[in-house]
Amino acid sequence: MNPYLKRAYELQEEITENRRYIHSHAGVGFDLDDTVERIMSQLRAMGIEGERCGKAGVVVTLGKPGKTILLRGDIDALPIPEQTDLPFASKNGCMHACGHDFHAAMLLGAAKLLKENESALPGTVKLMFQPAEEKLAGARDMVENGVLENPHVDAAFAMHIGTGNPESLVGSVKFTKGPSHASGDSFRIIVQGKGCHGASSYQGVDAISVAAHILIALEEIPAREVPADQLSIVTVGVFRGGSACNIIADTATLEGTIRALSPENREFLIRRVREVAESIAKAFRATIRVEEPTGGTPPSYNNPALCEEMLPFIKEIVPEDRVFVRENQPSLGSEDFAYVSTKVPSMMINLGAGSTEEGYTYALHSPFVTPDEGCLPVGAALYAHCATRWLEENQ
Ligand SMILES: [Zn+2]
Ligand SMILES: [Zn+2]
Structure with missing residues (x-):
């Protein structure tokens, strides 16, 4: 058995305890005091001084000067x-x-594995404990606060x-080469019509009707203006307006999300959502305000050369028929x-934590999901082993 994997199984209880502690002290966004304190204290117990980065990130640097690989x-x-x-x-909502x-517990496990093997590392491993992924804000905050420099990643x-x-x-690995995740940008459109009696609609401008035309048109943009082999989507998830059945609605609001796999399509869709919404509003005598997407994230890309390079290292941890x-x-x-x-050649893999065949029917983001802790040692070993092997091959 691979030495990192063997050691990770010896540390299974510790990794599991960390996972359970962090699970029961869940925090959202950058509001992660308990989680960050647990990470820092666990690192200290390993003889590692974690550094705070940005609003709630933690960075660890191990090894010696040379090439640097980041584990996130x-x-x-x-x-x-x-x-x-x-x-x-x-129990805190x-x-x-x-x-x-x-992810936090596996990266802590990897910290221990790498610390124990630090003198043999032929370069630097940087660990990135990142907050606020669900708000698509934490990676940006850490990058802006220098996580990719000193040393350069x-x-x-x-x-x-x-x-x-x-x-x-459980314990299987899946990844795709090339584009891996779509961009994500939210938008809000506020339609301003003119309210009046529902029986005299000609005296007003029906904001709900205008918003409905906008909704249908927005969904046509990816279907009719982007090549069918370039996946993209515009989804409206919120449609609000009106106060009574006999009143023409004065205002209506649409909120939605734009997803694309290339920076060009991302930019195109953001622009077209605005243009189409404004044109339809004008055609129906309404005015609108389109709120620019705030935050958001570009599409994510798995560097094909790095994927090729990492594949054999992954197979040294995970059986070939599970990759x-x-x-x-x-x-x-x-x-x-x-x-x-x-910014840097990157690869993101998916680690199996329970299939439908194995009886795990709830997907992530379900309030009932209970991923299988059996994947924890595999994840810790994968982090440590892939980093070590990559440094060995890139001295
Ligand atoms: Zn996630
Ligand atoms: Zn998520």
Whole structure:
């Protein structure tokens, strides 16, 4: 057995305890005091001084000068009340329903494995404990606060657990080369009409009717203006307006999200959402305000050469029949690891944490999801081993 994997299994209890502590002390966004304190104290116990970075990030630097590889694990939860009956379930209204408690614990496990092997590392490993992934804000904050410099990062590797689909077998690895995750930008459109009696609609401007025309037209943009083989989507998830059945609505609001796999399509869709909405409003005598997307993230990219290089290292930890390699099968979900992957060659893999075959029917973001802790040692070993092997081959 690979020495890192063997040691990770010896540390399984410690890694699991960290996961459960972080799970029951879930925090959202940058509001992660308990989680960050746990990470810092666990690092101290390993003889490692973690450095704070940005609003709630932690960075660890191990090894010696040379090439630098970054390992990223996100650490924030979601603002949904947990509905599992786990003995360590979170009771504070927030839940690690996206498995970032796993990522934090696996990266802590990797810190220990790498610290124990530090003198043999032929370069530098930087660990990035990242807040606010769910708000698509934490990676950007850490990049702006220098996580990719001092020392300069040459390559980056990230992991996300997956559950509730046929392929997410515990401890399996899946990744796609090329575009891996879509950009994500939210928008809000406020339609201003003119309210009046519902029986005299000619005296007003019906904001709901105008908003309905805008909604249908927005959905046509990716379907009719972007080539069909370039996945993209415009989704309206909020439609609000009106106060009574016999009143023509004065205002209506649409909120939605724009997803694209290339920076060009991202820019195009953001521009067209505005143009189409403004034109329709004008045609129907309404005025509108389109609020610019705030935050958001660019599309994320798995560098094909780095994927090729990492594949044999992954297979040194995970049996070959549990490694699934895809070409251009990106997710339209967004991942703010994009702020790293647009700057340095990067790779993000999916680590199986329970498949439907194995009885794990809930997917991530469900309040009932209970990923399988059996993947924890595999994830810790994958982080440590891929970093070490990459440094050995890139001295
Ligand atoms: Zn996530
Ligand atoms: Zn998530």
